[in-house]
Amino acid sequence: MKYLGIEPKKPRIAVFDFTSCEGCQLQLANGEDTLVEFLGSIDIVDFREISSSRCEDYEIAMIEGAITRSDEIDRLLRIREKAKTLIALGTCACFGGVNKLKNAFNLNDANEEVYGDDPKETLPARAVHDIVPVELKIPGCPVSKREVERIIQHLVWDVPYTPPAYPVCLECKQRYAVCVCDIDAPWTGEKGKGQICLGPITRGGCMAPCPAAGMACWGCRGPAEDANLESFFSILKERGFEEWEVRERLDFFGAFEGSK
């Protein structure tokens, strides 16, 4: 089927999971209204979680999860050799995600605490781009299926994709959501103190599901372009938030490393 005189590609896609909750690949099977069309526009040749078909001949590899063990590094290097395009799918693959929280602890102690005197191999968590070059990043915890669909459309029509530069704040306003920065503080009830919401500094594209449901943005999509971090931190300070509280939010998804 041609569209505007262009023949679409039907890319051969493989989906691989590393250290993660597998929630992002699950999103690929969601979006039921358009699922049949979505699956029809691509050729999924390897997707272990939902299919027993295995195949090593693919153009696009979607990588879910962070890298936390030596066998994962080897596996990722093999996939990188085969794939023309490597996509980091989700916050764990893009930034390391919540897995990176363990890096703040001594891993030998952590191992002993969980496994006693029978420790299991583990490395500090790393993002996919820390190991191999990545062509495209789709952040989100979990990824938004709509955004995945939009990106797949770009791949099918061979049109370069540019992620939104604007922050989550913009999309939150588009939804007419009540700003969680301005409500009374949850639990303590302090008037107008609100929550620490990273919406003003986080890259948009998710349509702000968290603040729209009354939960602040914790920045799973990483920094927006040209985010004014300095001014953001000074506003939080003015509002009486302590350093550790801000740190706990910024560190949560490992997506703001190096800021503040």
Added chain:
Amino acid sequence: MKVNLDVDVHHLTRVEGHGNIRVRVKDGNIEEANWTVVETPRFFEVMLKGKHFSTAAALSSRICGICSIAHCLASLEATEHAFDITIPSIAAKLRLLGKHGETLQSHLLHLFFLAAPDFLNVPSVIPLAATSPEVVDLARRLKGLANRVCDIAAGRTTHPVSFCVGGVSSVPNRDRLLQLRDALERSLEDLATSVELVAGFSIPRFARETEFVSLKGESDYAFIGRTAVSSDGVERDVSDYRQMTNEYVVKHSTSKYCRLSRDSFAVGPLARFNNNHEHLHPAAAEVASRLGLEPVCHNPFMAHVARLVECVHATHQAIHLIEEIADTGASERAAADVEPRAGEGIGAVEAPRGILYHHYEYGANGKIVRANCVIPTTQNHANIQNDLTDLVAQSAETMMQDGEIELLGSMLVRAYDPCISCSVH
């Protein structure tokens, strides 16, 4: 003639997470019949240390992308238990609605995407779009609706955003709720079609006497509760979860194993059905009897039927809950006051795959000192192993071949719908 078998399944497909099956039989003697968990450990219990109570539920939900609502709820229950908080009834109802949404979401994903291909002789649901579009359409409609229940009750289908310590942060509007109720009522017809589909599955005949553990409902088929019970007669408050699970570390697996009265036990839909069947909605009980599921059922493959029975039950319960929530509306406060204090709290919920416990110890500053999570699939691993050993022994006697035992062994593990990365949290 003595049978020789050599089966090596590396990273079993159509399950969540990474596990291997290895079977070697020589001259009729079983040399190996092993289920091994090779998932990478993530150390969530360590990551939770030092975190503020407002962070705990969002972090724990990341243990699992399929049962994130269960983890979020068990975490909130544990924190609220530690701080001695009673949540408003509208919040309790919305959380339970989210729980039913997740049960539907997870069970339907398993039934259509992970399990059905084995019974319909296809590698995945994808080729069915061309050969049996009506099945794909059915799956799409039912799973789409289950996702919508979670969207409305929890703010999102995966990793909930509207459940918080003390209650919920938003209450869905009445119109949305009533439209959801109507859609759920209409979906009962699709569930009836699914019952006929499953009636056509040839469920393997196999049984091994098993101890079943679940929450106990006083008057309901419990999904959130404080009493755990086993079919061997053990009954304890969930605060005694350590005595109910007895976790231990094994060499060959990154997940721990568990035991209770015997050297293994099972949790999940079949355990819930066996222990609480008298509290099922009549329509769900009817489906059980239509599909030949009778308590106490010791065939692990019948978990597929138990899941569908629970889908019918959860749909009826969700309809009922929505009516109650819509009647109360947003007039009530949806979250209780929270005063952190030093102490311990234990929460338990029935995740789709079985009973899940979270245990936190808090300091006076509202930060976690120590955390422990016991996952349903962790509790099932030893039982999967024991079933596999028996299944291979029985199959070897009937002179089954490599391909057949590979399929049957894979189907056995899939019947538990293991959440492997969850079990290795």
